[in-house]
Amino acid sequence: MRRVLSLIALVALAAAFALPILWLVTAPFNAKPTLGLSLPKPTLQNLYGVFKNPSAVTGLKNSLMQSTATMLIATATATMAAYAFSRAAFRGRDTILYVLILLSSVVSGVSAMVPLYVLMQRLGLLDSHAGLILVYVGGLLPTNMFIMKDFVDSIPRAYEEAALVDGSSPGQVLLNIAFPLCRPGMAVIAVLIFVSTWSNFLVPFILLRSPSKAPASVAIYSFFNEVGIPILGLIAAYSLIYTIPVVALYIIVNRKFGFRFYGGIKS
Amino acid sequence: MAEVRLVSVSKSFDKVDAVTDVTITIADGEFFTLLGPSGCGKTTTLRMIAGLERPTSGRIFIGDRDVTELPPKARNIAMVFQNYALYPHMTVAENIGYPLRIRNKSRKDIEARTLEVARNLAISDLIHRRPAEISGGQQQRAALARAIIHEPNVFLFDEPLSNLDAKLRTDARTFLKHLQQTLGITTVYVTHDQSEAMAMSDRIAVMEKGRVVQVGPPLEVYRHPTNTFVAEFLGNPPMNLLRSTYAPVSGRPAVEIDGSCVVLSDGQAGLDRLSPGTEVVLGIRPEDIGLFVGAEGEGIAGEVFVVEPLGYETLVSVKTRAGTVKVKTFEDMDLTPGLAVRLVPNTKRVRLFESSGARLY
Amino acid sequence: MRCDNPIISRKVATTFMLPALVFVGVFLAFPAIWAIYIGLTNLTLTGRAAIEPKVVGFANFAAILRDPFFRNSLWITVRFVFGSAIVGQMVLGLTLALLLHNRKGVLKDIVSGVVILAWIIPEVVVAYLWVAFLDYDFGLLNSLRAAVGLRHLNWFFEHPVFSIILFNTWRGTAFSMLLLGAALQTIPPSYIETAEVIGASPWRKFRDIILPLIRPHLVTCAILVTIWTFNVFSPFLLTGGGPAFKTELLSIYTYRNAFKYFKLGYGSAISTLILLINLTLATVYMRLARARRA
Numbered sequence A: 001m002r003r004v005l006s007l008i009a010l011v012a013l014a015a016a017f018a019l020p021i022l023w024l025v026t027a028p029f030n031a032k033p034t035l036g037l038s039l040p041k042p043t044l045q046n047l048y049g050v051f052k053n054p055s056a057v058t059g060l061k062n063s064l065m066q067s068t069a070t071m072l073i074a075t076a077t078a079t080m081a082a083y084a085f086s087r088a089a090f091r092g093r094d095t096i097l098y099v100l101i102l103l104s105s106v107v108s109g110v111s112a113m114v115p116l117y118v119l120m121q122r123l124g125l126l127d128s129h130a131g132l133i134l135v136y137v138g139g140l141l142p143t144n145m146f147i148m149k150d151f152v153d154s155i156p157r158a159y160e161e162a163a164l165v166d167g168s169s170p171g172q173v174l175l176n177i178a179f180p181l182c183r184p185g186m187a188v189i190a191v192l193i194f195v196s197t198w199s200n201f202l203v204p205f206i207l208l209r210s211p212s213k214a215p216a217s218v219a220i221y222s223f224f225n226e227v228g229i230p231i232l233g234l235i236a237a238y239s240l241i242y243t244i245p246v247v248a249l250y251i252i253v254n255r256k257f258g259f260r261f262y263g264g265i266k267s
Numbered sequence B: 001m002a003e004v005r006l007v008s009v010s011k012s013f014d015k016v017d018a019v020t021d022v023t024i025t026i027a028d029g030e031f032f033t034l035l036g037p038s039g040c041g042k043t044t045t046l047r048m049i050a051g052l053e054r055p056t057s058g059r060i061f062i063g064d065r066d067v068t069e070l071p072p073k074a075r076n077i078a079m080v081f082q083n084y085a086l087y088p089h090m091t092v093a094e095n096i097g098y099p100l101r102i103r104n105k106s107r108k109d110i111e112a113r114t115l116e117v118a119r120n121l122a123i124s125d126l127i128h129r130r131p132a133e134i135s136g137g138q139q140q141r142a143a144l145a146r147a148i149i150h151e152p153n154v155f156l157f158d159e160p161l162s163n164l165d166a167k168l169r170t171d172a173r174t175f176l177k178h179l180q181q182t183l184g185i186t187t188v189y190v191t192h193d194q195s196e197a198m199a200m201s202d203r204i205a206v207m208e209k210g211r212v213v214q215v216g217p218p219l220e221v222y223r224h225p226t227n228t229f230v231a232e233f234l235g236n237p238p239m240n241l242l243r244s245t246y247a248p249v250s251g252r253p254a255v256e257i258d259g260s261c262v263v264l265s266d267g268q269a270g271l272d273r274l275s276p277g278t279e280v281v282l283g284i285r286p287e288d289i290g291l292f293v294g295a296e297g298e299g300i301a302g303e304v305f306v307v308e309p310l311g312y313e314t315l316v317s318v319k320t321r322a323g324t325v326k327v328k329t330f331e332d333m334d335l336t337p338g339l340a341v342r343l344v345p346n347t348k349r350v351r352l353f354e355s356s357g358a359r360l361y
Numbered sequence C: 001m002r003c004d005n006p007i008i009s010r011k012v013a014t015t016f017m018l019p020a021l022v023f024v025g026v027f028l029a030f031p032a033i034w035a036i037y038i039g040l041t042n043l044t045l046t047g048r049a050a051i052e053p054k055v056v057g058f059a060n061f062a063a064i065l066r067d068p069f070f071r072n073s074l075w076i077t078v079r080f081v082f083g084s085a086i087v088g089q090m091v092l093g094l095t096l097a098l099l100l101h102n103r104k105g106v107l108k109d110i111v112s113g114v115v116i117l118a119w120i121i122p123e124v125v126v127a128y129l130w131v132a133f134l135d136y137d138f139g140l141l142n143s144l145r146a147a148v149g150l151r152h153l154n155w156f157f158e159h160p161v162f163s164i165i166l167f168n169t170w171r172g173t174a175f176s177m178l179l180l181g182a183a184l185q186t187i188p189p190s191y192i193e194t195a196e197v198i199g200a201s202p203w204r205k206f207r208d209i210i211l212p213l214i215r216p217h218l219v220t221c222a223i224l225v226t227i228w229t230f231n232v233f234s235p236f237l238l239t240g241g242g243p244a245f246k247t248e249l250l251s252i253y254t255y256r257n258a259f260k261y262f263k264l265g266y267g268s269a270i271s272t273l274i275l276l277i278n279l280t281l282a283t284v285y286m287r288l289a290r291a292r293r294a
Helices: A002-029 A045-052 A054-087 A093-106 A109-122 A129-153 A158-165 A170-199 A202-207 A216-227 A229-257 B042-050 B092-101 B107-120 B136-148 B166-183 B194-200 B218-223 B228-233 C010-039 C059-066 C068-100 C106-120 C123-133 C140-147 C160-185 C189-197 C202-230 C235-239 C250-260 C264-293
Strands: B004-013 B016-026 B031-035 B057-062 B077-080 B154-158 B186-191 B203-208 B211-216 B240-246 B254-257 B260-263 B279-284 B289-293 B300-309 B314-320 B323-329 B340-345 B351-354
Touching: A002 A045, A002 A229, A002 C068, A002 C106, A002 C123, A002 C140, A002 C160, A045 A054, A045 A229, A054 A093, A054 A129, A054 A170, A054 A216, A054 A229, A054 C010, A093 A129, A093 C010, A093 C264, A109 A129, A109 A202, A109 C010, A109 C250, A109 C264, A129 A170, A129 A202, A129 C010, A158 A170, A158 B077, A170 A216, A170 A229, A202 A216, A216 A229, A216 C123, A229 C106, A229 C123, B004 B042, B016 B042, B016 B057, B016 B203, B016 B211, B031 B042, B031 B194, B042 B057, B042 B077, B042 B154, B042 B186, B077 B136, B092 B107, B092 B136, B107 B136, B136 B166, B166 B194, B186 B194, B194 B218, B203 B218, B203 B228, B211 B218, B211 B228, B228 B240, B228 B279, B228 B351, B240 B323, B254 B279, B260 B300, B289 B323, B300 B323, B314 B340, C010 C264, C059 C264, C068 C106, C068 C160, C068 C202, C068 C250, C106 C160, C123 C140, C123 C160, C123 C235, C160 C202, C160 C235, C189 C202, C202 C264, C235 C250, C250 C264
Parallel strands: B031 B186, B031 B203, B077 B154, B154 B186
Antiparallel strands: B004 B016, B004 B057, B203 B211, B240 B254, B240 B279, B254 B260, B279 B351, B289 B340, B300 B314, B300 B340, B314 B323
């Protein structure tokens, strides 16, 4: 009896959570989509439409470019810093780590949108890819550095020590031993960084002005605001195409490493 | 090949002394063991020889060279870690060949030498696998192969057998000792397992709280422990330590335990300064005690508490008024708990300690 | 502990940390501190004050506290955080975690998969999905209501705050579910089995065994979801803060003043207040985390 009740509860909850998502898997394939849920005769026309729409394609290209650049810079710098924090001991280390954790949760897009805007304005980086990427890197570094530090902490120092005793120079230890050992952790943070950049709306919405530089998130928003309901099919299809990489990357990370949540601060 | 010399070496971490004033000389080709409980400083000592820690004070020499300030790579040593530290991203062959690779040997030389070493250690059919894909015993041999491939001057071992299960450990012990004898490379071996130390070493250094308390060949340390700590640390079960009173009998040294008198063999220096009535500790190994059935007669009276037959010998715990005494007997005796027995120590093997723990003789 | 580290020398370690610390310092720490200064000026986006801002002291802060829109927005934010984070996400998350605990197989994968999906879909898309879901004429929720004989509701007009609470509960429950699910995993099964053997009811098992053991995780979870919900911007994409400012969270209020009314100094002052609230919450969190570790 209790078993049946919990089963019913679970099915009901799953249904409730699934309901709002259903539109995303029906509307893109509907020739005449509404905001309701119906799928009279499936079509791929909307998906083709996305790739024929120049500003939609530009949005995806910008997203890819901004996310990839952020991923490369942030993964590299986060890994280097995490390795140093994990392997070297120096005075003030704990204080720096404490401040970094604090910063990662205190300074959010919402709380820093005004000063970030003013800073970019002063640096002449407003409405530029570079400015956006720099802000992303700064914002994503603390959290991802912590994930990486946890990862490095879990690697026994004996590997590097064995390499030293075997006759390696410190440089060889880093290149031949430490870097290969860090790679799985780097893959995880690279995915997390890519996904959070790809999904972000607020930061490019504030820092970019020209539609030619806008990522897909901002492009979708302006589609809806400027043109309205008539191109609902395009919006739906675009949303789906924009969402798929995020879900795919999460599934890959989950498969390979199990779902570990790295929200803001680690407990 | 080289001699290893530590001169007044000390190491402290954040004001905590890990190693204090260690001076030892390890002869060329010797199998030398640092033995002690966890936290006694043995691993830190080894890591200082390796160059993974820098001594707070003192000097370390390998051969004629003062290596105290040199990085590990300049010492031409090899080390086997407790968890083997086989690089998980390399195959066994790449692991074994790594020390040659960073010495810029040609690929052909590395391959040939890797195969030769792997064959010597009977792991040549595994060398294309990853460390995670082979057993613990095989990993241990792979780690050994990586250690011997570049013909180091000194071998360092940090508890290399403790990750193996009991059966494998004995085999690996024999193999390791044989390997060391064949290669004749100076070896410093760290372990907390006294039987391992006894079985393998030319000499043992027993460490306690960062200091070396005794150095010597295994049997000498076993028979003549320098204090009660060493007496209890070596041997399984450890040496029996019985509180007693010094009470010479007509000029011959003797102690009294719970009313019975144990006369010691003559000619032991160090007893002269003892005055009758001094509290002392009598040490006697379980195999050096005679066990006799019956309450009447010579010896320390007691009763059988637990009998544990171990095959070749039988371990008998006897309750006496001076405490529980473990006795090893090699005869088949019909012993049941509660039986009244008498214990007669072999006076030639008896040791005497001050109540502070230091050896009297 | 070891200062004479042979693996990575102090020089190399410094070089390795420098790029990350510079990025964080310039693009994260500095803006946060600078916000305080800008908040003390009359900086605007256009006009004279854009070029020559003057320090106006605490005038902005005084104006904020006098502004009825600020009070309106603060009250909405408090209800939004309490309703969606504490009540919605945590209660639902804990329920899901309990229902899924010790369960394996397809059902568990489907349920947690759907909940996590709601959490990871990019926020712009999620906003659309909810605009469609809550639509008056065609929305799925109203269709379902009609199917059981209820009238169509104009969600955003009739229940504006409830609508965004519902949305954000759906959006963020996954985190609480995962964190509290992990917390349940830390309870040794023998504890619960012992309770079962002596005949405890499910409610008593929950109240006497499970709840006390996961209390620290509940506190952690509560603070984290509070901080994040406090800093959420997605309702802007759903309602733009309307109708008639009825869903204007502090985040949207900041945006409106800084970027619609071009009052950067004033907006920065609001940012400073948000930063202070975040700092308070995060400090409490760190205290608790540290105390637990000790």
